[in-house]
Structure formats: structure tokens, C-alpha cells
Amino acid sequence: MALSALSALGLMATLAGCGATETNGPGVTLKLVAADYGDSKDNSSEKYWDALVEAYEKDNPGVTVDVTVLSWNDVDREVKKMVDAGEAPDMAQIGTYADYADADKLYEVDDLLSIPVQANFLSQLADAGKVRRIPYGMPFAASTRVLFYNKELFAEAGIKSAPRDWKELAADAEALNKAGVKIPYALPLGPEEAQAEAMQWLVSGGTGYVDNVGTYQLDSEESVRTFTWLQDELVAKGLTGSTAPAKLNRADAFAAFARGEVGMLNGHPSLTRIAADQGVDYGTAAMPGVDGRARATMGVTDWMMAFKQNGNREEIGHFLDYVYSDKNVLAFAREYDLLPVTSSASATMAADQDDADLAPFLDELPTAEFYPAGKTSWATVSAAVKQRIGRAVDPNAKPRAVLEQLQQTASTADQRSGS
Missing domain, CATH: 3.40.190.10 (Periplasmic binding protein-like II)
Structure with missing residues (x-):
């Protein structure tokens, strides 16, 4: 990691924490x-x-x-x-x-x-x-988030390495499905933490919740492309398991990965301990993007x-x-x-x-x-995303319509808050 002036900062931080300021x-x-x-x-x-x-x-x-x-x-x-x-x-x-x-x-x-x-x-x-x-x-x-994958399930499906882009991810999910894996790719867009899974996919698709000047862009063309791809290439093909993404919560997805039932999913650091405690032989990789490694991950x-x-x-x-x-x-x-x-x-x-x-x-x-945590409207927008973003990938849904509704909610919340 490129971290500047670490020695000096570390020394100063240590001094500051050792009584450099007097109390009243x-x-x-x-x-x-x-x-x-x-x-x-x-x-x-x-x-x-x-x-x-x-x-x-x-x-x-x-x-x-x-x-x-x-x-x-x-x-x-x-x-x-x-x-x-x-x-x-x-x-x-x-x-x-x-x-x-x-x-x-x-x-x-x-x-x-x-x-x-x-x-x-x-x-x-x-x-x-x-x-x-x-x-x-x-x-x-x-x-931060990275892609977790089950090495044993990958080997059984004949997959030699982690996917580097969306095309490879979909192909690997197909191979895992053919090998009998219960949940080839876990897509937790349930209300527990849908805003996190959604943002990870938005970022890997080249966008995010807001643009460079802080304006919400939930219905951007990149966002619509991302959720349309998820619907067409993963959900509609039965590659996300029997539970609809809108009803799958993160904790349940993590637990399924620890039981050896999931081929791939996005995960944060605590999943390393959860998986290791259950003896899962897992690997991690950068999140795939549209045409290669995603430009960034979600933090x-x-x-x-x-x-x-x-x-x-x-x-x-x-x-x-x-x-x-x-x-x-x-x-x-x-x-x-x-x-x-x-x-x-x-x-x-x-x-x-x-x-x-x-x-x-x-x-x-x-x-x-x-997350755009500095926007006073974010709490409202996050709550709406948690409840509704999963519907965008339902087999019979229109992703654009769901995202346009969320964009309207975000724009209204932004106007009311003045953020």
C-alpha cells in the first residue's frame, strides 16, 4: 500500500494519545x-x-x-x-x-x-x-469487499482460477450449477444489507450511487445495464439459488458459504473467520468488472x-x-x-x-x-434501497422501472434535505 509519511504520523499519533492535552x-x-x-x-x-x-x-x-x-x-x-x-x-x-x-x-x-x-x-x-x-x-x-470463492467447489466444476470479468463470472456460475452446487453465486439483495451488495455491483459496472458532484444516479445507463445483466445472466438462469435475491440477507448468504453450499459471493473481512471456523477452503480475488477487474471496490x-x-x-x-x-x-x-x-x-x-x-x-x-454518508438524504435513500433494490432483478421485473422509482425517491429526499 502506498501510505505516505507513515513513520512521522505514527510517532505523532502515539505522542498525541499519551496525555499531550490537559483536561479541565x-x-x-x-x-x-x-x-x-x-x-x-x-x-x-x-x-x-x-x-x-x-x-x-x-x-x-x-x-x-x-x-x-x-x-x-x-x-x-x-x-x-x-x-x-x-x-x-x-x-x-x-x-x-x-x-x-x-x-x-x-x-x-x-x-x-x-x-x-x-x-x-x-x-x-x-x-x-x-x-x-x-x-x-x-x-x-x-x-472493503472482495470476491470469495470455494476452492473445492471450483475444482469439482473444473474451474482453475477466479473470474476476472462478468463474462467469466457467469461462465463459472454455469459450471458450478452443472456440477450440482446449490448456490453458484449468492446475491444477497434482501433488506439486511442490500445497499452494500447493490453498491458493489454498481461500482463494478462503472458507476455508483452518486456522480462526481454528488448527484444521485441510480437510474443511469450504467446502473440499468448492471441490474439488467444480473437479472438476465444470473437470476433468470437459476444461478443464484432457490431463494430470491430480494429475500436473501447477507448473514444467510455468509452462513451458506460457511456450510459449503455457495460457489461465489462478495464478502467483507469477517467472512474469513466464519469460513475458516467451518473448515471451508476458500480463496479471494478482486471483484470482476464488465471487461476486467473492477475499477474500485466498495468500502x-x-x-x-x-x-x-x-x-x-x-x-x-x-x-x-x-x-x-x-x-x-x-x-x-x-x-x-x-x-x-x-x-x-x-x-x-x-x-x-x-x-x-x-x-x-x-x-x-x-x-x-x-456510501455518500455526508449527504443528509443518504439515510432515506439507503432505507429505500434496502427495501426495493432486490426487485430490480426479479425475473418478471423491469430493472429500469425499479431504478427510476428509486431515483425519484433519492431526488426528492435530496431536495428536502438540501444536501
């Missing part, structure tokens, strides 16, 4: 609401935050940090309830920030973090945290933000400098099979053989494209 004095309690990345009680994010807070409070006896960890099913909604009730936490680590920034409820990142810590964020992640060019969202965890980041309501700006900034030290960033990424959000931690992970399973995802990060 005793008696301050900071409230943080965070999402749970664990899949069981044994690896709940509570354990990560408990250890981090214990170490921080030991060196900063005047500050107490009260952390509430909630499931991803609840955390965004519960934080919204708190904010609407006038009881905003000092910090929230959740999935979206733009609505709060647009309502002038958040501190700007420039007013919180020390310069070395802020400069250490990977640039494309930092850029995704801006509303009208002002940074409000701090990237907390990142992931996802979750966000940390700080609310102005309680006025603890200096204490919040000091704590977050500590949160973003290399030690803590790496500990979180390794525990939950995610990618670091800072340059120095990314360089450390890339050089460590113990993190070799994450190398393909790190390689994709510099060119990854992210």
Missing part, C-alpha cells in the same frame, strides 16, 4: 454510546471498551467515561431518541452522522482532535466524514461523533485522541476482523504476517468507494 479538571463524566461488533457475549464490544476505559481513567483520574454498548439493530435508533429528547450523549459510535451535523448538533473534528491524530486518518475515510467540506464524522472502523466505514449539548469539548477531544492511538485502533480491528482507519495502524497491519488474511482487503482500501 475533576468531576467530568463523558457518556459514550457504541455499537456492538461482537457475535456473542464472549466477544461483545463491551469488553473492548471496558479495557480501554479502565486504562484511560487510570491515567486521567479526573475523568469518568460511561459507555453503553447496544446492538446494531438498536443503536442508531436509540441515539436518535436520546438526541430528540434533549439527552444527547457526549459521543456516539454509530452508522451515520450527517443528519446531526446538518442540525448543528456536532462538534467539528477540527475542534476535537489534535492535529497529528486528525492527520493520521486515511484520507479517503476522512473525506467521507465531511458535510459541505467540513469534517464532523470520525471514521471508526472500515471494511464501508462506521462513525464516531461528538455532540455539543453537554459542552465537554476538551475532555472529549482528549479521550478521542487516546481512542485513536495505534494500540487501540489495532486492537479493535484485529478483534473484529476489520480494517484500521489510520495510516500508521494500516501500515503496521500490512507488515504483520499474523494479519495476512486481511491483506486482500487492505490492498483494496486505497481505491475503495464509500
Whole structure:
């Protein structure tokens, strides 16, 4: 990976996280609401935050940090309830920030973090945290997508290597189908995370949710071509399994891959552990594009933000400098099979053989494209995509019509939000 000035940034970030800023004095309690990345009680994010807070409070006896960890099913909604009730936490680590920034409820990142810590964020992640060019969202965890394939099933179907373009992908899916594979290509466009699978295919087809100036382009010719191809070449030919893509959720697709029932699918880093735990001999490759490797992959980041309501700006900034030290960033990424959000931690992970399973995802990060999270309309658009994009590939549907309806929803949401 081409990461510039890593040594200097890493040193500065370490210094910034070791008490470079003084807090205002005793008696301050900071409230943080965070999402749970664990899949069981044994690896709940509570354990990560408990250890981090214990170490921080030991060196900063005047500050107490009260952390509430909630499931991803609840955390965004519960934080919204708190904010609407006038009881905003000092910090929230959740999935979206733009609505709060647009309502002038958040501190700007420039007013919180020390310069070395802020400069250490990977640039494309930092850029995704801006509303009208002002940074409000701090990237907390990142992931990219690659193509996973079952090596054993590929061998049984006579396939020697991963597909490099859409034509090869369709041909491989046909071969897997003839070999009796239950789901040659898993296409999870169900409501759990359809916006992610859809974006991966949009990017591989040469487009995305928005154009270069941030205007939604869900019904562009490239988008229509992509979903028409999926409908004609995969779904209509029975190559996506017996469950309709509109009803197949990501978790179910991952579980099927771990059972050895799926030939290929898009996956994020946690699938490496899920598959390995079940003894699946898998390979990974860059996502195929229309005529060769896709120009980019899809990236996802979750966000940390700080609310102005309680006025603890200096204490919040000091704590977050500590949160973003290399030690803590790496500990979180390794525990939950995610990618670091800072340059120095990314360089450390890339050089460590113990993190070799994450190398393909790190390689994709510099060119990854992210959701338009800085648009206040994105929450509305994302919800609509989750519920409706799967219909675009139904055998009897007209992809253009479905995408035009989604474009109308996006345009209306954009006009109302002014983003």
C-alpha cells in the first residue's frame, strides 16, 4: 500500500494519545454510546471498551467515561431518541452522522482532535466524514469487499482460477450449477444489507450511487445495464439459488458459504473467520468488472461523533485522541476482523504476517468507494434501497422501472434535505 509519511504520523499519533492535552479538571463524566461488533457475549464490544476505559481513567483520574454498548439493530435508533429528547450523549459510535451535523448538533473534528491524530486518518475515510467540506464524522472502523470463492467447489466444476470479468463470472456460475452446487453465486439483495451488495455491483459496472458532484444516479445507463445483466445472466438462469435475491440477507448468504453450499459471493473481512471456523477452503480475488477487474471496490466505514449539548469539548477531544492511538485502533480491528482507519495502524497491519488474511482487503482500501454518508438524504435513500433494490432483478421485473422509482425517491429526499 502506498501510505505516505507513515513513520512521522505514527510517532505523532502515539505522542498525541499519551496525555499531550490537559483536561479541565475533576468531576467530568463523558457518556459514550457504541455499537456492538461482537457475535456473542464472549466477544461483545463491551469488553473492548471496558479495557480501554479502565486504562484511560487510570491515567486521567479526573475523568469518568460511561459507555453503553447496544446492538446494531438498536443503536442508531436509540441515539436518535436520546438526541430528540434533549439527552444527547457526549459521543456516539454509530452508522451515520450527517443528519446531526446538518442540525448543528456536532462538534467539528477540527475542534476535537489534535492535529497529528486528525492527520493520521486515511484520507479517503476522512473525506467521507465531511458535510459541505467540513469534517464532523470520525471514521471508526472500515471494511472493503472482495470476491470469495470455494476452492473445492471450483475444482469439482473444473474451474482453475477466479473470474476476472462478468463474462467469466457467469461462465463459472454455469459450471458450478452443472456440477450440482446449490448456490453458484449468492446475491444477497434482501433488506439486511442490500445497499452494500447493490453498491458493489454498481461500482463494478462503472458507476455508483452518486456522480462526481454528488448527484444521485441510480437510474443511469450504467446502473440499468448492471441490474439488467444480473437479472438476465444470473437470476433468470437459476444461478443464484432457490431463494430470491430480494429475500436473501447477507448473514444467510455468509452462513451458506460457511456450510459449503455457495460457489461465489462478495464478502467483507469477517467472512474469513466464519469460513475458516467451518473448515471451508476458500480463496479471494478482486471483484470482476464488465471487461476486467473492477475499477474500485466498495468500502464501508462506521462513525464516531461528538455532540455539543453537554459542552465537554476538551475532555472529549482528549479521550478521542487516546481512542485513536495505534494500540487501540489495532486492537479493535484485529478483534473484529476489520480494517484500521489510520495510516500508521494500516501500515503496521500490512507488515504483520499474523494479519495476512486481511491483506486482500487492505490492498483494496486505497481505491475503495464509500456510501455518500455526508449527504443528509443518504439515510432515506439507503432505507429505500434496502427495501426495493432486490426487485430490480426479479425475473418478471423491469430493472429500469425499479431504478427510476428509486431515483425519484433519492431526488426528492435530496431536495428536502438540501444536501
